[in-house]
Amino acid sequence: MATVDIRNVRKSYGPVEAIKGIDIAIRDGEFLVLLGPSGCGKSTLLRMVAGLETITGGEVAIGGRVVNQLDPKDRDIAMVFQNYALYPHMTVFDNMAYGLKIRGLPKAEIRARVDKAAAILELGRFLDRRPSQLSGGQRQRVAMGRAIVREPAAFLFDEPLSNLDAKLRTQMRVEIKRLQDRLRITSLYVTHDQVEAMTLADRILVMNHGVAEQIGTPLEVYQRPASLFVAGFIGSPPMNVLDGRIDDRGEAVDLAGGIRLALPQPRLSDAGRAVKLGVRPEHLATADSGFAIEVELVEALGADTVVYGRLAGGESLLVRVAGLPTCRNGDRLTVAPPPDALHLFDAVTGRRLEG
Amino acid sequence: MTPSSSRSRLIDLVPHIVLIVGVLVFVYPIYVTLIGSTWDSGTIGRGGLPLWPSGEGPANYAQAWAGEAGDRAMYTPVRTMMLNSLVMALSIALGKIAISILSAYAVAFFRFPLRMAFFWLIFITLMLPVEVRIIPTYKVVADLGLIDTYAGLTIPLIASATATLLFRQFFLTIPDELLEAAKIDGAGPVRFFIDVVLPLSRTNIAALFVILFIYGWNQYLWPLLVTSSRDMETIVTGITKMIGTGESANDWHIIMATTVLAMLPPVAVVLLMQRWFVKGLVDSEK
Ligand SMILES: Nc1ncnc2c1ncn2[C@@H]1O[C@H](COP(=O)(O)OP(=O)(O)OP(=O)(O)O)[C@@H](O)[C@H]1O
Ligand SMILES: [Mg+2]
Numbered sequence: 001m002a003t004v005d006i007r008n009v010r011k012s013y014g015p016v017e018a019i020k021g022i023d024i025a026i027r028d029g030e031f032l033v034l035l036g037p038s039g040c041g042k043s044t045l046l047r048m049v050a051g052l053e054t055i056t057g058g059e060v061a062i063g064g065r066v067v068n069q070l071d072p073k074d075r076d077i078a079m080v081f082q083n084y085a086l087y088p089h090m091t092v093f094d095n096m097a098y099g100l101k102i103r104g105l106p107k108a109e110i111r112a113r114v115d116k117a118a119a120i121l122e123l124g125r126f127l128d129r130r131p132s133q134l135s136g137g138q139r140q141r142v143a144m145g146r147a148i149v150r151e152p153a154a155f156l157f158d159e160p161l162s163n164l165d166a167k168l169r170t171q172m173r174v175e176i177k178r179l180q181d182r183l184r185i186t187s188l189y190v191t192h193d194q195v196e197a198m199t200l201a202d203r204i205l206v207m208n209h210g211v212a213e214q215i216g217t218p219l220e221v222y223q224r225p226a227s228l229f230v231a232g233f234i235g236s237p238p239m240n241v242l243d244g245r246i247d248d249r250g251e252a253v254d255l256a257g258g259i260r261l262a263l264p265q266p267r268l269s270d271a272g273r274a275v276k277l278g279v280r281p282e283h284l285a286t287a288d289s290g291f292a293i294e295v296e297l298v299e300a301l302g303a304d305t306v307v308y309g310r311l312a313g314g315e316s317l318l319v320r321v322a323g324l325p326t327c328r329n330g331d332r333l334t335v336a337p338p339p340d341a342l343h344l345f346d347a348v349t350g351r352r353l354e355g
Numbered sequence: 356m357t358p359s360s361s362r363s364r365l366i367d368l369v370p371h372i373v374l375i376v377g378v379l380v381f382v383y384p385i386y387v388t389l390i391g392s393t394w395d396s397g398t399i400g401r402g403g404l405p406l407w408p409s410g411e412g413p414a415n416y417a418q419a420w421a422g423e424a425g426d427r428a429m430y431t432p433v434r435t436m437m438l439n440s441l442v443m444a445l446s447i448a449l450g451k452i453a454i455s456i457l458s459a460y461a462v463a464f465f466r467f468p469l470r471m472a473f474f475w476l477i478f479i480t481l482m483l484p485v486e487v488r489i490i491p492t493y494k495v496v497a498d499l500g501l502i503d504t505y506a507g508l509t510i511p512l513i514a515s516a517t518a519t520l521l522f523r524q525f526f527l528t529i530p531d532e533l534l535e536a537a538k539i540d541g542a543g544p545v546r547f548f549i550d551v552v553l554p555l556s557r558t559n560i561a562a563l564f565v566i567l568f569i570y571g572w573n574q575y576l577w578p579l580l581v582t583s584s585r586d587m588e589t590i591v592t593g594i595t596k597m598i599g600t601g602e603s604a605n606d607w608h609i610i611m612a613t614t615v616l617a618m619l620p621p622v623a624v625v626l627l628m629q630r631w632f633v634k635g636l637v638d639s640e641k
Contacts, residue, residue, distance in 0.1 A: 072538045073540070082532075087550075098550070
């Protein structure tokens with residue numbers, strides 16, 4: 001077990017800068033999820049920690065020891081790959097035991113460790129099979145077993161569940177969570193699935209174009225997104241974003257169509273400022289005054305309903321309400337958020353206006 | 356019977372007829388050789404070889420296997436030639452596989468300066484078969500004093516990279532993650548090669564072994580040039596030397612027996628390796 005410190009780490013491929021300086025101190029036993037859209041550099045960052053990619057700038061320290069110059073095998077990490085990367089010609093047992101054999105552990109110890117991991121992952125029956133004789137979920141578990149038996153300082157996962165179907169993914173997600181509660185090994189977990197991120201993470205690092213947009217617990221990231229990017233990336237359906245202006249007294253936001261929403265506290269310093277107003281669909285509820293929308297589409301998801309509405313000015317507005325649909329296409333509704341559910345972002349930089 | 360069904364029967368029949376004719380064309384000479392090896396040289400020499408076997412077989416094979424002389428000339432015994440051919444074919448097959456797999460491993464898995472230049476250099480050797488570079492090669496081998504040695508016989512034939520391309524293409528299908536997983540498990544390049552790459556390549560190796568063994572066994576021009584002593588004669592060159600220039604009559608019964616014996620090792624290799632292929636296909640690994 002160990003901490004993992006990433007200090008101002010950069011990566012360039014020729015003139016292209018894929019990682020533009022990322023800082024994070026991962027605590028011992030913490031589960032950190034790297035979340036971001038495709039191509040934002042999640043894998044690159046993870047692979048620099050693993051030692052599979054050279055580090056262009058900055059420092060990576062595992063357990064307080066700078067590992068920039070160390071080979072992957074000397075970094076005391078284990079990695080789980082998206083396509084499992086099991087050795088096709090070896091049995092499940094040999095796949096898990098290979099790293100231990102190379103490290104020269106005694107046979108009995110290897111046996112004990114593999115048996116223990118197999119018991120945790122319910123792989124006992126499959127130890128003599130080849131990977132090609134296993135289902136996707138079972139292969140995934142073998143890949144995890146190979147990581148567990150090493151008893152490393154840190155686990156690295158690169159989208160380990162994205163090759164599984166939806167049901168199995170949910171199941172494996174729960175298993176990983178349980179495993180983490182049990183083993184408490186420092187983990188870095190790459191995904192672009194926000195549900196995985198929200199459910200597994202102690203903290204989430206939201207990445208965009210090689211920079212960390214926000215680092216925080218899942219609830220912090222959900223409740224106080226640091227930027228428009230994070231606001232749009234986390235939450236489903238995504239947050240509504242509308243153009244607005246804080247009035248001259250700093251007490252309310254004026255939106256197109258004469259809509260005016262009072263702020264929870266006055267923001268004198270921001271009076272007159274152009275802003276983007278964010279409102280989560282699940283925070284909108286029918287009210288006497290607020291957004292008047294015409295219903296364009298109703299999606300009944302069973303547990304809740306998503307209403308696609310249009311404002312008089314033409315902007316679309318999503319509303320998510322619990323339960324079964326109570327309106328139909330063409331209906332007119334008025335919805336409003338509670339004042340403390342408003343998110344304000346700078347119209348130019350997209351950064352959150354704090355306070 | 357309707358016209359259409361008789362036509363479809365004809366369509367079924369045609370490929371069979373073609374195949375049967377093809378088989379006969381290929382099998383007949385071999386059959387004649389087999390039969391010939393059981394008759395005395397007089398019968399064969401008169402040109403009236405019957406299509407059924409006779410009783411001279413055991414004597415003919417014994418004479419061919421160990422005898423130094425036929426009725427009309429001196430020959431190298433088949434057991435000597437067979438050994439030479441076996442050494443040559445095995446060295447060429449194993450040597451080529453070893454060299455190719457190693458160079459393909461380097462080209463496919465490592466980044467080093469001029470990597471592609473080296474690859475093309477290897478590739479170009481494919482365009483220069485032995486016959487094209489035979490004179491300079493002979494000069495080199497002669498200067499090194501390797502005439503009439505196994506080294507002289509085999510090394511120049513090994514040193515071309517027929518199989519490098521094939522192995523490289525196969526290695527490119529091995530996912531990068533496998534190499535990375537092995538790196539994290541602590542396997543260096545040598546261990547990865549031995550523990551992962553070789554086992555994954557074994558059906559490829561078996562297939563190439565068959566092809567290259569037969570290639571080596573059938574070598575003709577180079578052994579003819581580089582060996583002169585009887586002790587170093589290979590079976591393919593030996594057979595042609597047995598067949599005289601027309602002025603002298605030939606010991607056809609020995610020639611036929613020798614030919615049959617010369618066919619056996621390649622056939623054996625194909626049969627043995629075939630079991631490997633099937634094994635590789637049955638527990639196919641993705
Ligand atoms: N070997 C390389 N050479 C040049 N550019 C690269 C290389 N590897 C990655 N990149 C670039 O670096 C950026 C980050 O890539 P990375 O693989 O880390 O993305 P990712 O966030 O893992 O995406 P995904 O979710 O699709 O896996 C991408 O823009 C990619 O094009
Ligand atoms: Mg990736």
